[in-house]
Amino acid sequence: MKKALIPIVLGLFAESVLAAPMAGEMAAQSCAACHGTQGKLSAESYPELAAMPKQQFIQAMSDFKSGKRASTLMSRVVEGFTAEEIAEMADYFAAQKLD
């Protein structure tokens, strides 16, 4: 089920290049199943993304992509995103407040 959703979400991306802030939000939603809505979740095995500094987020994502940081789940997730989309998601999550 989750796997089937990924191409749909990516398809929406392609149509919304002009609506960049929206893209960040949509991407965030494809992470919600594991990381919680708006990156807020208090399950120990899934780190919270909300309020994560932009550079730290981008570093983590590129480490998953290059294989420098091993993660069965995240290395698959990150494959579907370009550096630009990752930067947009970084902005999105950095803007979320932990309350």
Ligand code: HEC
């Ligand atoms: C299938 C579940 C799953 C999905 C979907 C998922 N993640 Fe993750 N994510 C994880 C797990 C598990 C970890 C912890 C991995 C580790 O540290 O080895 C993680 C770790 C991360 C980290 C590193 C956090 C830190 O504290 O260093 C980032 C950043 C991240 N995910 C971003 C995302 C983004 C962005 C998406 C959506 C595009 C996403 N994840 C979707 C399971 C998931």
